[in-house]
Amino acid sequence: MFSTEMWERFSYYGMRALLVLYMVDYLLRPERIDAAFGLAELKAILERLSGPLDVQPLASQIYGLYTSLVYLTPILGGFIADRWLGRTTTIVLGAMFMILGHFLMALEHYFLPALLLLILGVGAFKPNISTQVGELYDTHDRRRDRAYSIFYVGINIGACLAPLIAGTLGERMGWHYGFACAGVGMTIGLAIYLWGAGDLPETRARIQDDRTTIVDEAHTEHGRLWLILLFAPSVLFWAAFEQQGNTIALWAEHFTNRDLSVFGRHLEIPTTWFQALNPLMIFLFTPPLVALWSRMAQDGREPATIIKLAMGCFGVALSYFVMTFAAWTSDAARISPLWLLLYFAIITMSELMFSPILLSLASYVAPRNTRGLSMGIWFLTIFVGNLLSGWIGALWSSLSPASFFALVGLLAMLAGIMIVIARLWLDDALD
Numbered sequence: 001m002f003s004t005e006m007w008e009r010f011s012y013y014g015m016r017a018l019l020v021l022y023m024v025d026y027l028l029r030p031e032r033i034d035a036a037f038g039l040a041e042l043k044a045i046l047e048r049l050s051g052p053l054d055v056q057p058l059a060s061q062i063y064g065l066y067t068s069l070v071y072l073t074p075i076l077g078g079f080i081a082d083r084w085l086g087r088t089t090t091i092v093l094g095a096m097f098m099i100l101g102h103f104l105m106a107l108e109h110y111f112l113p114a115l116l117l118l119i120l121g122v123g124a125f126k127p128n129i130s131t132q133v134g135e136l137y138d139t140h141d142r143r144r145d146r147a148y149s150i151f152y153v154g155i156n157i158g159a160c161l162a163p164l165i166a167g168t169l170g171e172r173m174g175w176h177y178g179f180a181c182a183g184v185g186m187t188i189g190l191a192i193y194l195w196g197a198g199d200l201p202e203t204r205a206r207i208q209d210d211r212t213t214i215v216d217e218a219h220t221e222h223g224r225l226w227l228i229l230l231f232a233p234s235v236l237f238w239a240a241f242e243q244q245g246n247t248i249a250l251w252a253e254h255f256t257n258r259d260l261s262v263f264g265r266h267l268e269i270p271t272t273w274f275q276a277l278n279p280l281m282i283f284l285f286t287p288p289l290v291a292l293w294s295r296m297a298q299d300g301r302e303p304a305t306i307i308k309l310a311m312g313c314f315g316v317a318l319s320y321f322v323m324t325f326a327a328w329t330s331d332a333a334r335i336s337p338l339w340l341l342l343y344f345a346i347i348t349m350s351e352l353m354f355s356p357i358l359l360s361l362a363s364y365v366a367p368r369n370t371r372g373l374s375m376g377i378w379f380l381t382i383f384v385g386n387l388l389s390g391w392i393g394a395l396w397s398s399l400s401p402a403s404f405f406a407l408v409g410l411l412a413m414l415a416g417i418m419i420v421i422a423r424l425w426l427d428d429a430l431d
Contacts, residue, residue: 001129001200002154007189008095008125009158011102012070013279014166014182015118016245017272019066021253022175023059027108036111050394056250057394063246064390066115071382073123078131080124087128088197094124095190102183106176127379129193130359132200145305145360149290152282152356158185159279167272229422230358231381233313236415237354238385239392240316240408241347244278246393248323248340251401255327257334274340281348289352305361306423308353313416315350319343320409327401 027036034040046061047053053061081090101117104110133151137144162182170178249271252258258269296302303311326339358378392411396404 001133001193001196002151004189004193004196005129005151006154006158007185007192008098008129009155010162010166011098011158011182011186011189012118012122012162013159013275014162014185015102015105015179016067017163017167017249017275018170018175018178020059020063020246020249021271022170023062024055024250026175027111028055028058032108036108038112042112050391053394054397056397060246060393060396061390064387064393066119067242067245068383068386068390069119070122070126071379071386073119074127074379075123077124078127081128081131087132088200090124091128091193092190092197094121094126094128095186095193097121097124099183099186099190102179102186105179105182108176134360145357146290146294148356148360149286149293149352152352152359153286156279156282156286160276160283162279163272163275167275168270171270171272229425230309230419233309233415233418233422234358234381235385235388236411236418237313237316238382239388240320240412240415241351242386242389243320243393243408244347245275246389247396247404248343249275250396251323251327252337252340255330255334255401256337256340258337269337274337274344277341277344278348278351281345282352285349285352289349305357306419308357310416310419310423312350312352312354312357313412313419315353316347317409317412317416319347319350320405320412322346323405324402324409327405330401 026032027039033043042062043053043058046058050057050061077090077094081087085093097117098121101114101121104114104117107114130151133147134144137147162185166178166181166185168178169181170176252274253271256274258271260267260269293302320343323339323343326335326343329335392408395407399407
């Protein structure tokens with residue numbers, strides 16, 4: 001599952017690293033937009049909702065729609081796996097959709113159908129492989145948090161390699177080479193999953209006994225409370241976090257000094273390479289963090305789940321306040337890439353305090369017979385957050401960078417405050 005998810009995320013983040021740049025610099029130009037099936041019609045629909053859209057705001061809204069919808073369809077994918085097809089079959093079907101979608105991205109006429117296939121594929125794949133990780137552990141096994149942190153490393157190895165390989169191919173050789181590379185990565189992921197699928201707990205979620213029924217009833221109540229109290233802060237967290245592939249990519253392209261001199265040769269850092277910093281740091285930061293939590297757990301000092309989540313939100317706020325300061329002091333000049341390095345270091349540590357922990361929590365509170373659907377509902381918060389992220393990103397052209405980053409930081413801070421308040425109810429529910 002670690003290896004399968006690594007290659008699936010390679011394909012997803014390879015395509016995502018190129019998506020906004022591809023639309024802004026190529027596809028949405030007036031001379032090309034009509035070449036893509038349905039794209040002019042989609043632009044007209046979005047303009048009815050928000051008024052006239054120039055190239056950058058339109059690209060941000062399409063990016064937000066795509067990255068949000070891939071986290072809405074997991075509800076359907078989890079339901080289908082729980083009720084009809086089972087997890088393994090649904091995962092394989094989702095992988096096949098994604099392979100076709102990535103290769104169609106190499107043909108600009110099929111841009112929107114390709115995005116639709118990717119959205120459906122991720123919906124079938126993502127909630128079910130994440131649920132299978134939780135099913136390797138008993139309900140009250142405390143190792144689950146650390147297991148998801150380790151699984152998260154696989155996600156981010158793929159996400160780190162993707163901008164370096166697919167992103168470089170797309171920027172240097174042509175956009176369509178980068179998209180085809182993402183398709184190759186997903187094909188490798190499917191092959192690995194088929195090779196090892198026989199050892200995975202396909203039917204374990206369907207086993208019921210009297211004790212399980214009692215546990216399920218308790219978990220259902222906890223799950224409802226979790227969903228109500230953590231839904232809004234999770235949405236705000238992802239709305240801020242997902243600016244990485246949107247406005248942060250534009251900042252890296254237009255406001256960051258990417259020139260290097262190596263052994264007397266002038267080099268320019270590809271914009272997409274900055275997208276590799278977050279997953280690279282996750283790979284570096286996770287082992288010591290997991291080891292620290294393990295030692296603290298032995299002494300009874302491991303932070304509570306809610307504390308980790310709040311720290312994650314406040315950390316994201318800090319990362320954007322760093323960018324606010326950088327933009328405020330830049331005086332319209334290209335600035336050192338070290339500012340982005342600091343931004344990614346802070347937001348990465350914050351992500352490790354939030355995303356795998358919330359993933360583990362979703363697995364813990366879900367009743368056994370609806371785990372896939374419950375995981376899909378967790379992904380619903382990412383759907384709404386990404387949708388909001390796209391709308392916020394559309395403000396990039398109308399605000400100064402400093403004002404924009406300050407706004408995003410305040411949203412993340414609000415999420416942390418909401419979790420601190422919710423702690424009054426959640427501490428008992430999550431014991």
